[in-house]
Amino acid sequence: MTTATTPLPRTLTRDLPQHDGQTVRLQGFVHARRDLGGVQFLVLRDVSGVTQCxxxxxxxxxxxxxxxxxxxxxxxxxAPGGYEVGVESFRVISAAVEAPPVEIPKMEWNVNPETMLDYRVVTVRGLRERAALKVQAELVAAFRDHLMTEGFTEISTPKIVSAGAEGGANLFPIDYFGQAAYLAQSPQLYKQIMVGVFERVFEVAPVYRAEEHATSRHLNEYLSLDVEMGFIEDEEDVMALENRLLAAIMTRLRERAAAEFALLGATIPEVPAHIPRIPLLDARKLVTEKYGHAVGGKDLDPEAERLLSQHYAETEGSDFVFVTKYPRAARPFYAHPEVNADGSVNAEVTRGFDLLFRGIEITSGGQRIHDHAMLMDSVAAYKLSPESLEGYTEVFKYGMPPHGGFAIGAERLTARLLGIANVRYARAFPRDRHRLTP
Structure with a gap:
């Protein structure tokens, strides 16, 4: 017999099989309810799942x-989960003062997607919505855990900066006590500086891109998983690290998020021991000759990314492919140029790469310039202001080692893993071209 002074411990819905035939105390939210002739059915939702009472x-x-x-x-x-609870006592902890604007159990099939974002403060409670965020949380935890086992140190870099990390115009300006400043589009320059401190560093933090796109794959604020490592031979060391990192992430997802993948009908990919690589020019040629798709511009367009991924899925069974040897015109000023076998520098080709996963780019990375003279030549070639970058470039006067890294967009990887068509639904409260609330 329970009393006010000796309450039963709280039981989560996922643990009900361990309490078959026992009296338990559940706390959660009214997910759904029905009244059938004096008999009430309540579907209770807690952090671990749902159960019928x-x-x-x-x-x-x-x-x-x-x-x-x-x-x-x-x-x-x-019953959900194979067990139900016969109610012996019932208490309202905090009553909703009005009905939710959408029926959460039914919103997957009868609610406009924009409405789901308009009322995100409530719709994010949905089972599928929170499953995506749970997967992302485990993904980020695995990212941290694996890098720390490889000797990396987590850092925190400024998100208010005086200049862009990539020399572009896609910056959000802010007034910083009367000075011009911007929201950081990347921690790139700072994480390179920190290689001189810890040699191997990473950061998990939001970044901001003032790009006026409105696509299913872009956000103006997203969670960037950044990595930088020193004393490398070339970009192959960086790609090998990401290969190991992705394998570790997928292992953790199998161990900690299998239920979420099952709920969303998604599969966790196998990461090859050696993710295939193809130079950009060869990739463009392949999709043109095999699929008849002419690639314009200096990079791969979305259709070319999809076709290239399709090729490697069909021929090598890999959901991943590295696209390497990007031209200088398609990479930022700090990208290291290719070095030929005879030691000469090919300034038109860089040691930059992208990683495609199931038809979409999830990573951009490569080796960075570490030589001060080479870096200043690159700043001039890109027609950037040396003065605006002085806080970054000065560190290369002091013996920076060869280094490189990459960045993964957490929402984009999450969306691709789970088959979510629009990256906005892989973030709790997305910021895009038209959305500043909630």
Whole structure:
């Protein structure tokens, strides 16, 4: 018999199989409710899942109210999770004052996607929505854990900066006490500086891109998973690290997020021991000759990325492919040029790469310039202001080692892993060209 002074410990819905035939105390939200002739059915949702509770004479509050149920657990093959709870006592902890603007259990098939974002403060509670965010949380945790096992140190870099990291115009300006400043588009320059401190560093933080796009693959604020490592031979060391990192991430997802993948009908990919590589010019030629797709511009367009990924999935069974040897025109000023076998420098080709996953770019990376004279020549070639970059370039006067790194967009990788068509649904509160709230 429970009393006010000796309450039962809280049980999560996922643990009900361990309490078959026992009385438990559940706390959660009213996910759904039905009243059938005096018998009430309540689907209770907590952080671990949902379960059906059955009682009579209950005064059920509005959906999304937080409640407490005390009752006996019994097996039921048609109930969520195979168990239901017979209600012995019921308490409203905090009642919703109005009905939610959408029916959360039904919103997957009868709610306009824009409406789901307009009311994100509530719709993010949906089982599928939170499953995506849970996968992302595990992905980020695996990113941190693996890099720390390889001797990396986590850093934190400024998000208010005096100049852009990539020399472009896609910056959000802000007024910094009367001075012109910007939201950081990348921690690139700072993480390179920190290679001189810790040699191997990483950061998990938002970045900002003032690009007026409105596509299913772009955000104006996203979570960037950044890595930089020193004393490398060339970009192959960086790609090998990312190969190991992705394998570790997928292992953790299998161990910690299998239920979320099952809910979303998604599969966790196998990461090859050696992700295939192809130079950019060869990639462009391949998609043109094999698929008849003419590639314009200086990079791969979205259709070319899709076709190239299709080729490697069909021929090598790989969901991943590195596209390497990017031309200088397609890379920022700090990208290291290619060095020929005879030691000469090919200034028109860089040691930059992208990683494609299931038809979309999820990583941009490469070796960076570490020689001060070469870097200043590159700044001039890109017609950038040496003065605006002095806080960054001066570190290369002091013996910086060969180094390189990459950045992964957490939302884009999450969306691709789970088959989410629009990257906005892989972020709790997305910021895009037209959305500043909620």
């Amino acid at each position: 059955v009682g009579s004479g209950l005064s059920l509050p509005l959906p999304e109210s937080s409640v407490e149920v005390v009752g006996r657990v019994k097996a039921h093959p048609k």
